[in-house]
Amino acid sequence: MTSSLAQRIVAGATMWTLLAISFVVSAQDEPRRVCDYDTLTIRSDFSGGRISGCEQLSANHYRLTIKPEDEPPINTSPWYAFIVTSEVEQSVTVDLVYTYFKHRYWPKYSRDSRQWSRFDSENVTILDDGSARLTLTVNEEPLFVAGQEILPYEFHTAWAKKMAARHDLNFVELGLSRHQKPIYKIETKGSDQTEDYIFIVGRQHPPEVTGALALVPYTETLFAETALAKRFRDTFGIVIVPALNPDGVEQGHWRHSMGSKDLNRDWGPFTQPETRLMREELERFRTDERLWLFLDFHSTARNVLYTQADDEATNPAHFAANWTKVVKARVKNYAFERAPRPVTALPTSKNYVYTTFGVPAITYEVGDETNRKSIEDAAVVFAEEMMRLLLDAKANQ
Numbered sequence: 001m002t003s004s005l006a007q008r009i010v011a012g013a014t015m016w017t018l019l020a021i022s023f024v025v026s027a028q029d030e031p032r033r034v035c036d037y038d039t040l041t042i043r044s045d046f047s048g049g050r051i052s053g054c055e056q057l058s059a060n061h062y063r064l065t066i067k068p069e070d071e072p073p074i075n076t077s078p079w080y081a082f083i084v085t086s087e088v089e090q091s092v093t094v095d096l097v098y099t100y101f102k103h104r105y106w107p108k109y110s111r112d113s114r115q116w117s118r119f120d121s122e123n124v125t126i127l128d129d130g131s132a133r134l135t136l137t138v139n140e141e142p143l144f145v146a147g148q149e150i151l152p153y154e155f156h157t158a159w160a161k162k163m164a165a166r167h168d169l170n171f172v173e174l175g176l177s178r179h180q181k182p183i184y185k186i187e188t189k190g191s192d193q194t195e196d197y198i199f200i201v202g203r204q205h206p207p208e209v210t211g212a213l214a215l216v217p218y219t220e221t222l223f224a225e226t227a228l229a230k231r232f233r234d235t236f237g238i239v240i241v242p243a244l245n246p247d248g249v250e251q252g253h254w255r256h257s258m259g260s261k262d263l264n265r266d267w268g269p270f271t272q273p274e275t276r277l278m279r280e281e282l283e284r285f286r287t288d289e290r291l292w293l294f295l296d297f298h299s300t301a302r303n304v305l306y307t308q309a310d311d312e313a314t315n316p317a318h319f320a321a322n323w324t325k326v327v328k329a330r331v332k333n334y335a336f337e338r339a340p341r342p343v344t345a346l347p348t349s350k351n352y353v354y355t356t357f358g359v360p361a362i363t364y365e366v367g368d369e370t371n372r373k374s375i376e377d378a379a380v381v382f383a384e385e386m387m388r389l390l391l392d393a394k395a396n397q
């Protein structure tokens, strides 16, 4: 009795220490700013917003400092997102100055944070020092400016709830992120007989929005009212975790979780609450249920699938090579390659799932600046061909 109480006290103390640490981390990182000048306001106090400093250089020239959430080393994904409003219509110059690395994401803008456009090249100059200079026409209407379309946590939640309602799926809260945001999955209800599954994960890395722009149409294709998708759903269960790093997405992080950790380097150590939920969720595939395919959606400089190496056997066999071949024969305006990568000691989702379950575990990477319509069109084809291949594999097992 006494010892169990002591254990609980120790556990409580550990919890408070962790909370204190996470408070320190968030106190150091202050991406939420409201910078007020005579007629102009620049702000990042919204979901996904990030600027770490503002300075007025002259009447219509401003400098914004863009800083990662944690000191380097950190991945070179310099996310920025802010809103500019002005009491008078005017043209202003805004410099984006990075404390680490250099400008990467071509600036996009929106008036409502839903419809986004790329800035014309005449409005953007990339300077030799790695900063970017934007020329903006601003007025009373908020102008959103960001490295990619802003897809906040709420976007993913609303989408998942809509999918669950429309297709009669289970919407299940798996647990909480370090900053107490629900991490959830949507999953087909299946029947007692359902024992074959695919598993999809997204948004481990906050700025990797194009990965999310593929995950959405990919998933919707699996739930379409087509004969193929119906047959697939009669045969396979589907689990989707669309937003594994909600805190990072909310805070406009470049890479990390609120635990200052790259979550896709924690599948193995499982030091973070977010990745531990994935370990627990996948445990079922060790016993009575079978996992057939694992997909993790990300973004990088180009469209690429990171797959197992050719001499690493998967079950089903040769899935990635076959998938690539049939998709390449069908997609237009979406150049991509399969990049086989042997297992390393790096604790990524791909390495963990492949070494644990022996299934194809693929990182579906979408280029930062890939045409948005092409991302969607390709995702539909990838989804259709995945369904065909897995149905064939199941029929021939």
Ligand SMILES: [Zn+2]
Pocket (backbone or CB within 6 Å): 205, 208, 264, 298, 299
């Ligand atoms: Zn990534």
